[in-house]
Amino acid sequence: MPYPPPLRPSGPRRRSLLASAAGAALLVGCTADPDPGGGSSATERARARAARDSRDLLARYDAVLAVHPGLAERLSPLRxxxxxxxxxxxxxTTPTPVRSSASPSAAPAVPATEKAALAGLAAAERGLADRRAKALPAVPGELARLLASVAAAGAAHAYLLTEGAK
Structure with missing residues (x-):
């Protein structure tokens, strides 16, 4: 006498439930407007902070170039x-060149040697790239893509500033 097939409880299987839950979580993360109230103040603040951070980094490049003009060929593309x-x-919108808005009194201190100045720029690039990468989960789609791209560029700049000196 053959054994009867195992009894399977009625209703959805565990795999189906897990797949549905995972899909729902993904859909929640991919909404078109993460702030349904219409105000994207958190997004605007994140964008303003990123712009300010980039302007501050630009001021660092300008300060280094003012003290060490011999680095112009190397730093100009990164700047x-x-x-x-x-x-x-x-x-x-589409990126266009921007002049640094830092006043001379607000210019960051620049080390006396080119090597130390490059190391300082590399540390600033690396730190900013790390902060931007950590901010990614808190911002919506397009801004997250821009932050990720700029963070990757900053990490590449840090590499070029340190490895190029070797």
């Missing part, structure tokens, strides 16, 4: 990218 990042965060 141009930082200016484009500041512009992208400032208005959310």
């Amino acid at each position: 141009a990218q930082v200016a484009a990042h500041a512009a992208a965060f400032a208005d959310g």
Whole structure:
């Protein structure tokens, strides 16, 4: 006599429930407007903070270039990218070059040697890239993509500033 097939409880299987829960979680994270109240003040604040951080980094590049003009060839392409990042965060449109808005009295201190100045820029780039990467979960789609892209560029800048000196 053959054994009867095992009894299966009626209703959805555990896998189906887990897949549905995972899919629902993904859909919640992918909504078009993360702030259904219409005000995206948190997004605006994050964008303004990112623009300010980029302008501050731009001021650091300008200060280093003022003290160490011999680094211009090496730093100019990186500075141009930082200016484009500041512009992208400032208005959310296509990046355009931006002049540093730092006044001479607000200029960051610059180390006396080129090597130390490059190390300081690399540390600033790395720190900002890390902060931006940590901010990603708190911002919506397009701004998160921009932050991630700029964080990756900052990490690459830090690498170029430190490895290029070797």
